[in-house]
Amino acid sequence: KSPKWAIAYKFKPEVKETKLLDVQYQVGRTGAITPVASLEPVYISGSTVSRCTLHNEEEIKRLDLHLGDTVKVIKSGEIIPKIIEVVTKLRQPDSIPISFAPFCPVCNGELYRGEDSPISYCTNTNCPAQIQRQLEHFCSRDAMDINGLGESLISRFIELGLIKCIQDIFALDYQSIAELDRLGAKSAQNLKAAVEESKTKNFDKVLFALGIRYVGDKTARTLASFFGNIDALLTADIETLKSVPDIGDIVANSVFSYMNNDNNKILIEDLRRIGLNFTFTSDQVSNALSSRTFLVTGTLPSLGRKEIEALVLKHGGKIVSSVSKNLDYLIVGDNAGSKLSKAQKLGSVNIINEADFIGMIEDN
DNA sequence: CCTCAGATTACGCAGGTTAA
DNA sequence: TTAACCTGCGTAATCTGAGG
Numbered sequence: 567k568s569p570k571w572a573i574a575y576k577f578k579p580e581v582k583e584t585k586l587l588d589v590q591y592q593v594g595r596t597g598a599i600t601p602v603a604s605l606e607p608v609y610i611s612g613s614t615v616s617r618c619t620l621h622n623e624e625e626i627k628r629l630d631l632h633l634g635d636t637v638k639v640i641k642s643g644e645i646i647p648k649i650i651e652v653v654t655k656l657r658q659p660d661s662i663p664i665s666f667a668p669f670c671p672v673c674n675g676e677l678y679r680g681e682d683s684p685i686s687y688c689t690n691t692n693c694p695a696q697i698q699r700q701l702e703h704f705c706s707r708d709a710m711d712i713n714g715l716g717e718s719l720i721s722r723f724i725e726l727g728l729i730k731c732i733q734d735i736f737a738l739d740y741q742s743i744a745e746l747d748r749l750g751a752k753s754a755q756n757l758k759a760a761v762e763e764s765k766t767k768n769f770d771k772v773l774f775a776l777g778i779r780y781v782g783d784k785t786a787r788t789l790a791s792f793f794g795n796i797d798a799l800l801t802a803d804i805e806t807l808k809s810v811p812d813i814g815d816i817v818a819n820s821v822f823s824y825m826n827n828d829n830n831k832i833l834i835e836d837l838r839r840i841g842l843n844f845t846f847t848s849d850q851v852s853n854a855l856s857s858r859t860f861l862v863t864g865t866l867p868s869l870g871r872k873e874i875e876a877l878v879l880k881h882g883g884k885i886v887s888s889v890s891k892n893l894d895y896l897i898v899g900d901n902a903g904s905k906l907s908k909a910q911k912l913g914s915v916n917i918i919n920e921a922d923f924i925g926m927i928e929d930n
Numbered sequence: 931c932c933t934c935a936g937a938t939t940a941c942g943c944a945g946g947t948t949a950a
Numbered sequence: 951t952t953a954a955c956c957t958g959c960g961t962a963a964t965c966t967g968a969g970g
Contacts, residue, residue, distance in 0.1 A: 592939080600939060619940045621964060646941060646962040685938095685965075707957075714947095716956050748949055748954070756948090780967075782937045812936090814968050865959070872958090888935065905961095936967080946957080 583653060584608035586635045589620065589664050591671040593695035595703050595777055597688040599667060599677060601626060603637075603649060611641045618647040622684040623666040630654075632661040670695070697731070698724060700777050704732055707872075708783050709775035710764040714757050722746075732833060735761060736840045769795065769846040772837070778824045780817045784887075788812055789821065796834060796844035800825050849876075854927050855883030859892060863906055864899030866920045874923065881927045889915065897923050 588604040601620040608615055618639065620626055629652055631637075636656040637649045666686070670677060675690030688696065701720050705712040712735070723729040726746075728738060738761070744754035767775075773796075774786035781789070792810050793799045799821070807818035824830050838844055860878045862871045869877075874897060875885050886893055889908040895916045896909045909915040918926075 594939060596938075598938075602940080613942055615941080617941070619963080621939085625964090641941090641962095648963080683965080714956070718955060750949060753948065780937065784936065812968070816967060863960090870958080886935075887937095890934065892934080931970105933970085934968090936965105938963105938965085940962080940964105942960085944957100944959080947955085948953105949955105950951105950953090 580611045581638050581640050581650070582608045582610045583636050583638055584615075586631060586633065586637050586649075588633070589626075589631070591667045593670060593672050593688055593693065593699065595696060595699035596779055597670075597690075597693065597696050599670065599686045599688060601664075601666065603631075605637070605639065605647075608639060610639060610647070613641075615639060615641065615647040618649055620649070623679075623686065624684045626664050626666060631664040632657055633664060634658060634661050694724070701729065701732065701735070703777050704775045705735070706775075709771055710767055711760075711771070712757075712764050713760040714753070715760065733836045733840070736837075765841045765843065767843060768849070769843050772842050772844060773799075776824070776830075776833075779820045781821065784885075785812070785817065790846040791848065794846050796838070800831070800834070849880055850882055851880050852927070853882040854929075855881040857882075857884075858894040859884045859886045860895045860897060860923075861886055861889065861893055861905065862897045862899070866897070866899035869920060874920070877923075877927060895923070 585606040586603055587606055590602050590604060592600045592602055594600060601622070603618045603620055605616055605618060620629075620631075629637075629649060631649075631652060634657075636653040638651050638653060640648055640650055667677070669675065670688035670690060670693055672695035673688065673690050673693040675688045675693055677686040678689045679686040690696075698720060701724075702717055704710055705715045705720065715735070720729065723738075728743075729735060738757070740754040740758050743749055743757065744751045768790070770783075770787040770790035773790050774781065774783050788810065789799065793802065802822070802825070804818050804822050807813055807821055808815065810818075813821075834844070855878060860875075860883050862874050866874065878885055889896065889905050889912065891912060891914055893909065893912075893915050895918055896905065897918055897920065898906055899920065906917070909917055
């Protein structure tokens with residue numbers, strides 16, 4: 567068995583030194599506080615790096631970061647910036663050690679960090695940052711896919727008081743939006759069309775969009791197809807939830823408490839009234855790919871990845887998110903990266919192209 | 931207890947669209 | 951033409967849940 571670093575460092579990464587200018591704290595959808603380093607921009611392996619995640623409090627301690635420190639930076643896998651260490655001999659003697667944010671950087675709410683968790687969470691459920699991230703998640707491509715309503719527009723709409731909660735997305739006043747700076751009649755019309763389009767999304771996307779803790783896109787689909795509709799989920803007890811394949815104690819409890827929270831019940835009823843889809847419609851047309859797993863890497867000649875992934879599901883196959891011995895087929899396009907080399911190394915994965923894949927399903 | 935995969939959070943680039 | 955923004959492509963690190 568090869569050690570982990572053999573995959574991570576296929577090429578010896580380029581190491582550059584730069585300065586730590588600041589540490590900012592981001593608040594995620596779940597309230598997780600993530601420290602991010604602001605760096606003096608430095609050119610490494612083909613692009614300029616100016617920010618770098620520090621993951622959590624322990625990582626800051628491990629590196630023993632001080633403000634203004636000179637740090638060594640690499641791009642892991644040629645993509646993701648990482649601080650590997652501090653050049654301590656260049657440290658100013660009076661420099662201040664970085665201490666983790668004592669409160670939520672956005673709402674000043676108390677932070678909570680569990681006994682054996684390295685991650686701190688903002689405990690204020692009304693934290694504006696959390697609400698903004700929840701809205702972004704709801705509109706995002708893999709959820710309701712409301713084209714045009716991204717990070718910056720959501721932030722503007724919140725500031726203008728146009729949006730306070732998910733329901734408000736469906737009650738926007740497009741005439742006043744058309745008069746906003748840098749928007750116009752065309753933008754407003756596009757946005758309206760995108761919001762309407764989202765009402766046709768299948769139940770699994772809606773369930774994912776709600777942003778229930780531990781329920782990502784795959785778990786959402788599992789739950790949607792098992793229960794079939796929201797009422798079955800709303801009334802499911804813990805035991806029933808745990809009986810679903812791939813659902814264990816923690817996820818079952820997370821779903822149960824979401825479904826039994828009064829605010830969430832109101833949200834679901836409002837969205838149902840607005841016309842969102844709370845019943846799962848199977849779009850499966852054949853069993854040609856049943857019990858086989860697929861993954862796409864690179865850019866395919868004619869189909870987008872989302873299209874391929876939809877086709878796999880339609881024919882009864884399963885999409886996985888990483889290369890492992892459980893992967894049956896890797897569909898490879900141009901500019902494939904580390905997934906291809908990992909699959910070749912494993913040897914057990916069938917490596918195919920778009921045409922091969924089409925061939926597998928075309929008689930159905 | 932161990933292994934694997936999913937969930938979450940993160941960064942960079944190219945390219946398209948739209949308003950100004 | 952340009953600025954601003956979004957989309958859609960690529961990726962890693964970390965933690966943690968699920969299940970053998």
